Amino acid sequence: MGFVFVDATSSDIEGYVRAASARISERVKFPPGYYIQWAGQFEYLKNAERRLAAVIPFTLLLIFILIFMNTRSVARTAIVLLAVPFSLVGAFWLLYLLNYNLSVAVWWAS
Secondary structure, rough: OOOOOOOOOOOHHHHEEEEEHHHHHOOOOOOOOOOOOOHHHHHHHHHHHHHHHHHHHHHHHHHHHHHHHHHOHHHHHHHHHOOOHHHHHHHHHHHHHOOOOOOOHHHHOO
């Protein structure tokens, strides 16, 4: 086992890893049993994406059920839930205006 520490200067960690993986696969041929594994911030990002892919739909369903139980109307519930995309756009604009990088910590806080 060996470690190579990389300090990526780009805010797009996934793009950096994709480009670095492509260059490594072009130039390095690993013998059988050897492989490369990315860790650190990239690993946290992938774990968060998998977790959010399961949590977000369940949360939206739960919110839909709670609002529907309160309003007893699918139309009213849908109107309330239409505010969610607009809220996300506003959150991303605020992140841009504050010059924040979109990281795992920012995803969880959003």
